Amino acid sequence: xxxxxxxxLIKEYIDETLEIRSILLDSNESIDKIEVSEIGDGNxxxxxxxxxxxxSVILKQAVPFLRCVGEEYPLSRIRMSFEIEALKAExxxxxxxxxxxxxxxxxxSLVVMQNLDNHxxxxxxxxxxKIFPHLSEHISDFLADTLFYTSDFYLSSTQxxxxxxxxxxxxxCKITEDFIFTHPYEDNDTNEYNPKLDIKLVKAFRQDADIKxxxxxxxxxxxxxAQALLHGDLHSGxxxxxxxxxxxxxxxxxxxxxxxxxxxxYIANLAMSYFSIQDKETKYKxxxxxxxxxxxxxxxxKFKTNMLNHEKEQKxxxxxxxxxxxxxxxxxxxxxxxxxxxxxxxMSCEMFRRTVGLAKVADVAGIEDxxxxxxxxxNILACASKLIxxxxxxxxxxxxxxxxxxKQ
Amino acid sequence: xxxxxxxxLIKEYIDETLEIRSILLDSNESIDKIEVSEIGDGNxxxxxxxxxxxxSVILKQAVPFLRCVGEEYPLSRIRMSFEIEALKAExxxxxxxxxxxxxxxxxxSLVVMQNLDNHxxxxxxxxxxKIFPHLSEHISDFLADTLFYTSDFYLSSTQxxxxxxxxxxxxxCKITEDFIFTHPYEDNDTNEYNPKLDIKLVKAFRQDADIKxxxxxxxxxxxxxAQALLHGDLHSGxxxxxxxxxxxxxxxxxxxxxxxxxxxxYIANLAMSYFSIQDKETKYKxxxxxxxxxxxxxxxxKFKTNMLNHEKEQKxxxxxxxxxxxxxxxxxxxxxxxxxxxxxxxMSCEMFRRTVGLAKVADVAGIEDxxxxxxxxxNILACASKLIxxxxxxxxxxxxxxxxxxKQ
Numbered sequence: 001x002x003x004x005x006x007x008x009l010i011k012e013y014i015d016e017t018l019e020i021r022s023i024l025l026d027s028n029e030s031i032d033k034i035e036v037s038e039i040g041d042g043n044x045x046x047x048x049x050x051x052x053x054x055x056s057v058i059l060k061q062a063v064p065f066l067r068c069v070g071e072e073y074p075l076s077r078i079r080m081s082f083e084i085e086a087l088k089a090e091x092x093x094x095x096x097x098x099x100x101x102x103x104x105x106x107x108x109s110l111v112v113m114q115n116l117d118n119h120x121x122x123x124x125x126x127x128x129x130k131i132f133p134h135l136s137e138h139i140s141d142f143l144a145d146t147l148f149y150t151s152d153f154y155l156s157s158t159q160x161x162x163x164x165x166x167x168x169x170x171x172x173c174k175i176t177e178d179f180i181f182t183h184p185y186e187d188n189d190t191n192e193y194n195p196k197l198d199i200k201l202v203k204a205f206r207q208d209a210d211i212k213x214x215x216x217x218x219x220x221x222x223x224x225x226a227q228a229l230l231h232g233d234l235h236s237g238x239x240x241x242x243x244x245x246x247x248x249x250x251x252x253x254x255x256x257x258x259x260x261x262x263x264x265x266y267i268a269n270l271a272m273s274y275f276s277i278q279d280k281e282t283k284y285k286x287x288x289x290x291x292x293x294x295x296x297x298x299x300x301x302k303f304k305t306n307m308l309n310h311e312k313e314q315k316x317x318x319x320x321x322x323x324x325x326x327x328x329x330x331x332x333x334x335x336x337x338x339x340x341x342x343x344x345x346x347m348s349c350e351m352f353r354r355t356v357g358l359a360k361v362a363d364v365a366g367i368e369d370x371x372x373x374x375x376x377x378x379n380i381l382a383c384a385s386k387l388i389x390x391x392x393x394x395x396x397x398x399x400x401x402x403x404x405x406x407k408q
Numbered sequence: 409x410x411x412x413x414x415x416x417l418i419k420e421y422i423d424e425t426l427e428i429r430s431i432l433l434d435s436n437e438s439i440d441k442i443e444v445s446e447i448g449d450g451n452x453x454x455x456x457x458x459x460x461x462x463x464s465v466i467l468k469q470a471v472p473f474l475r476c477v478g479e480e481y482p483l484s485r486i487r488m489s490f491e492i493e494a495l496k497a498e499x500x501x502x503x504x505x506x507x508x509x510x511x512x513x514x515x516x517s518l519v520v521m522q523n524l525d526n527h528x529x530x531x532x533x534x535x536x537x538k539i540f541p542h543l544s545e546h547i548s549d550f551l552a553d554t555l556f557y558t559s560d561f562y563l564s565s566t567q568x569x570x571x572x573x574x575x576x577x578x579x580x581c582k583i584t585e586d587f588i589f590t591h592p593y594e595d596n597d598t599n600e601y602n603p604k605l606d607i608k609l610v611k612a613f614r615q616d617a618d619i620k621x622x623x624x625x626x627x628x629x630x631x632x633x634a635q636a637l638l639h640g641d642l643h644s645g646x647x648x649x650x651x652x653x654x655x656x657x658x659x660x661x662x663x664x665x666x667x668x669x670x671x672x673x674y675i676a677n678l679a680m681s682y683f684s685i686q687d688k689e690t691k692y693k694x695x696x697x698x699x700x701x702x703x704x705x706x707x708x709x710k711f712k713t714n715m716l717n718h719e720k721e722q723k724x725x726x727x728x729x730x731x732x733x734x735x736x737x738x739x740x741x742x743x744x745x746x747x748x749x750x751x752x753x754x755m756s757c758e759m760f761r762r763t764v765g766l767a768k769v770a771d772v773a774g775i776e777d778x779x780x781x782x783x784x785x786x787n788i789l790a791c792a793s794k795l796i797x798x799x800x801x802x803x804x805x806x807x808x809x810x811x812x813x814x815k816q
Binding site for chain 1: 559560565566568569570572573576578579581582585590593594595596614615617620621624625628631632633634635724725726727728729730731732734735736738739742743
């Protein structure tokens, strides 16, 4: 049933698949009226734009290997099923922040979705120093709502456990376990470095007891805490936006994991952008600083509101006494404090791995002067080392720590 | 295919099922040579002893309702499948501490197993003040090995996630969530009290902010932390033993949860026994105190040894540097410290719920003088209230706290 599509086969496939055909063409129109062009340059999948006179859509198909390497690196195409199910789940919760799905097929490992041709990838836009006034509102909505409404705080115990089973995304979890939580902290062949980065700095943190233990703790949390349906890869390359709209894309790493992972990955990417911006770019630097502070503060406030509103609605017997809601609020504050600690822990791991692991961020790795880049990378490593081994009261203290390590 | 058996139908069933028949009878012997007698008095299942001239076995069958209430309280018989799979998994890890399984059928929701007719239930034996010199060694083996060898510390990430999926024991988890973590802390109709227990004490802890938040935290851990395959109901009624041998039975609540739950439930049952013993029974009181201390200390030491030995064997690149093993040991100590805190938290919940929830322990509830019983119950509630809202360095400090609240 499954076959790998190409430009020609896509036309045939659409011609046979009425649900897609009817979106693009009137019933009497010929399939030759559509244009197909490959536009993807991702690591994992093939992405095509399919266009007719009335509409254009994106068709994304997973192949049973890692696209960027080739057939010698097999990777089960079931990852597309997780992406499809996660897109649907997220869309139901955050309608305006997730692209529209027109058609999906588990058998063909493909999805046909809204073409975001008025939107660009956040990372590129930040490198271009673009400002998005609604972004932190939107992302904090996405985080507060997807994490709350898929968790034990909202779902029935049975429904949540069924979800955990459904999103048993073992293969992609293993990639994260290896490339975020293991390889960057050992002398592994997959790691890649800026040749100008002082290798002594790298060797030092790889043998630091407190850092190693802290990273091992975060790895264990990632593997064992099934708190909520995570996006699983929420960096600034997984967000497409314009001045008005924000869309979160590519949730193929989705699984039930610790909430702080999504928040931490996102804030880490903001922090790395911050380190990459020169002091003289005062305005943009302050904007990114504001993003870091706003993302956490808005998230925390919205998540708490979700918890309190839900409790007010369901009026559980457990908290049904004069001071009950006040005590429940204390429980919410307690939870969010622990979530903050997790967030900073996961944030640190992302900063490490994007500096000395396999995958880099263009914000930093795109800097052509390798010495300037190495200086930024050293700052990021020093900051991550401090963050993961310390406790902070709030995001302002974390921001102060980031600024302290931003030695230009 | 499924049908509920009774004494007569069991004979028919065994006659048709060669795997069981051949254990009990020679091929030419008539089925009339076996004797069947119902021996179970459990809450959930039917238990029969089946005896021939050469052997006797136990046949245990789950019915699709709660046995102790009747057909009006439906409970899916799939619980027997979890019990069968858990027995097999535990047997593989702790061969000498789990009864032998001769035959099992998911379709019939039944298991045929070793008849432990030389063994008695630990709770009854403790009420009789019997001493078992090997018990703490055995139970700490069971805990250290089942919890380690089913966890992310030992299994591959893929295997462990498959296990989580397999042991998706939602229905029985819900019973624990309700009856250990919710109802006892609210004015719920299912709760039952000793009429002589001062109701003001009960009302007070149900409106205490710190206790409510701490219990809600433990409940959330129970629902979201998939650390290891738990027995799920490891109280002193789930252990059968004699002076030489110890068997852990009835793992129908098995699922992937926080390790501290199994340890905490067991130690809580020892602690409640301790409170129930009069000061003048000095020797037995000291014996139970020793059990509490030994169980944790032996567990912690064995679990750590499991972690270190496994790391020495697998020599992961991550810890492969001069001080690597020392740093890994620091990680192990760190983990066991958190596990200790979890253990004391879960222990407290079990002490609360066995005093003011639906199910009681015979050690305390069997005391005929209701005023004497109420005094013990008040001590248990006060102790649990203190334990769950405090931090302790080690089990000795916890034991001191227990003794401080043992006001006779």
